Amino acid sequence: MRRLLLAAALAALPVLPALGQGGPPLRTAVDGTFAPHAYPRLEGGVQGFNVDLFREVARRLGREITIDSASFSGLVPAMNAGRYDFLAAPVTVTKERAEGMLFTEGYLFTEFQLGIRRGNAPIRSLEDLRGKAIAVNKGSAYDAWAQANAERLGFTAQAYDTNPDAVQAVISGRAYAVLAGNTVVKYAASQQRNLVPDFVLRETRAHWAAPFRRDNVELRNAVENVLECMKRDGSLAALSEKWFGAKPAADDAENTVFPGYGVPDLPGYDPTPHEPRCN
Known part of the structure; x- marks a missing residue:
């Protein structure tokens, strides 16, 4: 009887994705004409700062990632329609955009x-x-x-x-x-x-950050956790120097872990204190 009750209790628990411990491939997209953030490779596909950044984010989450290339004007509608989990393209965070999407904290200032x-x-x-x-x-x-x-x-x-x-x-x-x-x-x-x-x-x-659908809080927080770890270990600053040719200043976004989740003082920001969990 106890086993039956335990099994019933477990079955009633919500099923949560194991973010950071594998899962289905992440689906994302960039504007593949926006060099040096994303632009075509001679052998096919895209390359650039944002491509390298979110491939590393996916690797640290234990996930594969598929990065499509499309016109910028179509990226947000495609994400909101469920085609993409988030956007790897650099998106400028504004109040109007933050009212309709969730953002990570900024990984670059623009x-x-x-x-x-x-x-x-x-x-x-x-x-x-x-x-x-x-x-x-x-x-x-x-x-x-x-x-x-x-x-x-x-x-x-x-x-x-x-x-x-x-x-x-x-x-x-x-x-x-x-x-x-x-x-x-x-x-x-x-x-x-x-x-x-x-x-x-x-x-x-302003902040350049990664946008998510409003209901995708868990994935937003998981990606932000990785970005914060990359800021702490210097790998985000190293990518910035590689692609932009200059070492980021100590107070640039590449080196700044912001409090809470998202961009402070904008819609969708969660001020809950947290300590990045880095492997």
Whole structure:
């Protein structure tokens, strides 16, 4: 009788996935044109900072991982539809996005930066954008900023399916500047001599983090735990230096373990104190 009662009690317990101890392959995606975070390999597939980062996260969770490449504008709808468990693409955390998705803490800080064609007059303030065309990646935080500020600042926003297309619009003269994250603008300039990194919008500093569906708290917390361990052991900073060419400062996101789960002071943040569990 005791065995029957014990078996019945165990059967009534909720079944929880063994995160960190194996499980089905993780399904995720990147914008495969967003170098150096994710871009095509000659032999097929994608490479980049975010590809390396989340392959290592999956390895530490004891999970296989499948990383698809798709246009950024389609990534969030695909995740919300259940196609992906989370997004490995760098996603800028905003209040509006955090109201609809769960985020890990930031693994990088990002600032908006403009890139201009070599020989063009530099942009020294936002007032210099008046009368100009600004190219952005469709569906990105840069697209949202451009759409929100175009009328006020007097510029025209041009949205392109990929960031390389936005860069090419500048090189060809169809746009005066491309607006993207600072790491992306600097990398594009290193590969395209006619592009020059220019004005940085200092007030736009934000977290780049991994988004999850709102009901996927357990996986969000498990991934954040790994990110915190990688910050503590220096492996996240090492990946950053490998792909971006500079050692992160001590107070950069790559070296900062933030309290709680998620991005402090934004929707979805859980202030519960915890100590990272690192193997």
